[in-house]
Amino acid sequence: MSLPVADLDALLRTVVDTPSVSGSEGPLADGVEEALRAVAHLKVGRQGNTVWARTELGRTSRVIIAGHLDTVPVADNLPSRLIDGPDGQPMLWGRGSVDMKGGVAVMLHIATSVAVPSRDVTWVFYDCEEVDASRNGLGRLAAAQPEILSGDLAILMEPTNGLVEGGCQGTLRFTVTTRGVAAHSARGWLGTDAIHAMAPVLARVVEVQPMFGEVDVDGLTYREGLNATMIDGGVAANVIPDRCAVQINYRFAPSVSVADAEARMRALFDGLGEFTVLDASAGARPGLDSPAAQAFVAAVGVDVAPKYGWTDVARFSALGVPALNYGPGDPSLCHADDEAVSLAQVRQCADALTRWLGN
Numbered sequence: 001m002s003l004p005v006a007d008l009d010a011l012l013r014t015v016v017d018t019p020s021v022s023g024s025e026g027p028l029a030d031g032v033e034e035a036l037r038a039v040a041h042l043k044v045g046r047q048g049n050t051v052w053a054r055t056e057l058g059r060t061s062r063v064i065i066a067g068h069l070d071t072v073p074v075a076d077n078l079p080s081r082l083i084d085g086p087d088g089q090p091m092l093w094g095r096g097s098v099d100m101k102g103g104v105a106v107m108l109h110i111a112t113s114v115a116v117p118s119r120d121v122t123w124v125f126y127d128c129e130e131v132d133a134s135r136n137g138l139g140r141l142a143a144a145q146p147e148i149l150s151g152d153l154a155i156l157m158e159p160t161n162g163l164v165e166g167g168c169q170g171t172l173r174f175t176v177t178t179r180g181v182a183a184h185s186a187r188g189w190l191g192t193d194a195i196h197a198m199a200p201v202l203a204r205v206v207e208v209q210p211m212f213g214e215v216d217v218d219g220l221t222y223r224e225g226l227n228a229t230m231i232d233g234g235v236a237a238n239v240i241p242d243r244c245a246v247q248i249n250y251r252f253a254p255s256v257s258v259a260d261a262e263a264r265m266r267a268l269f270d271g272l273g274e275f276t277v278l279d280a281s282a283g284a285r286p287g288l289d290s291p292a293a294q295a296f297v298a299a300v301g302v303d304v305a306p307k308y309g310w311t312d313v314a315r316f317s318a319l320g321v322p323a324l325n326y327g328p329g330d331p332s333l334c335h336a337d338d339e340a341v342s343l344a345q346v347r348q349c350a351d352a353l354t355r356w357l358g359n
Contacts, residue, residue: 068129098329103157159329166286254283287322
């Protein structure tokens, strides 16, 4: 598959119209690799469906610019089409246009067109971001070849509406399980209802909400939150249930470690049921105190905001690389059936990155 890398609008549409649901990124990865290998200024490598390319100009600094190729499943929103946005300006509608093929198109366009950047650049196009963390292509690359991800600053092309979003929140998912004694509901006094026993757990979630407010981290204000997201219990309409489990998600500020987040939650729900951690991911501090980050923010000339949610900037942070989120697309449209990205915003991001790399 040949990608029209010189024409940003055409490239975006081609990338969006190439389905790449998580685990099926092969055809798009092939096209990206072919386009990168066609230019002489890049050294290209590949691991599975993760493709990377590097300049080797001997610059005094190196930046990593990364974006994922995969999307969530298609929902009757391909092929793409042009639509009018709320401001009357054209938008490209279609699965992945926001999350995050707008950013991928910008990356590929600049990687192939800016042959002599002011900084050495490592471009990373990776797979399986939208599924289990164990399958994440960036994570696999970090484990197998961490030197590829070494640099002074990383930019993750997540949709940010064209703003810079610093760091990301940490996340902890866990269950609290209550136990009872099964019995026929006609003789409920012979049993113990595990669903009824869940009431104090849910009450605790509600009553502690005021504890989870805004937290300032390196000049950006993050908002913590604790929410019950799933609940399961009962076997039949006439049986007193002997088990009930609620899944709870704690989103915490990047100044909090995973260990401290878990300890806080264990203390909060102590004595109310069985506590089981499902998964946890550390957040990432903004990294705005690094000279490379400050130079980037100055060059693109946009506002800086905190990232609400978890992104792969945390992987770079864990490697000691300051990382920022910056890309086209309204993040509130991520995974939506009416996902659409502003063509003007895609061009603006491309212009800003080109200006930064040209300084």
